Amino acid sequence: MQPARLASAKQKVNLLRSMKDSSELIRAEIGDIKAIVKAACAMEAAHRGGAPVDPHEMAVQVRVADIILGGVGAYLRQAHGELAVDCP
Numbered sequence: 845m846q847p848a849r850l851a852s853a854k855q856k857v858n859l860l861r862s863m864k865d866s867s868e869l870i871r872a873e874i875g876d877i878k879a880i881v882k883a884a885c886a887m888e889a890a891h892r893g894g895a896p897v898d899p900h901e902m903a904v905q906v907r908v909a910d911i912i913l914g915g916v917g918a919y920l921r922q923a924h925g926e927l928a929v930d931c932p
Contacts, residue, residue, distance in 0.1 A: 853919040
């Protein structure tokens with residue numbers, strides 16, 4: 845995660861801590877989520893030679909989830925150190 849995005853993520857987490865309801869968090873992030881969905885649709889359209897892409901398609905949903913969860917994971921690793929996982 846880039847330093848500017850990391851600082852932004854820290855600010856968002858601090859905002860999250862002060863919010864009472866998870867729906868407030870979602871409303872606060874809608875603009876960013878829309879931009880991520882739009883970019884994912886554009887990337888998928890480019891892979892298909894410019895054909896229009898429905899934002900509800902699985903390929904778009906997976907890409908959006910990867911981006912969002914990747915950002916959260918990067919923030920958590922930075923804030924709390926590498927998360928150690930033991931596999932049996």
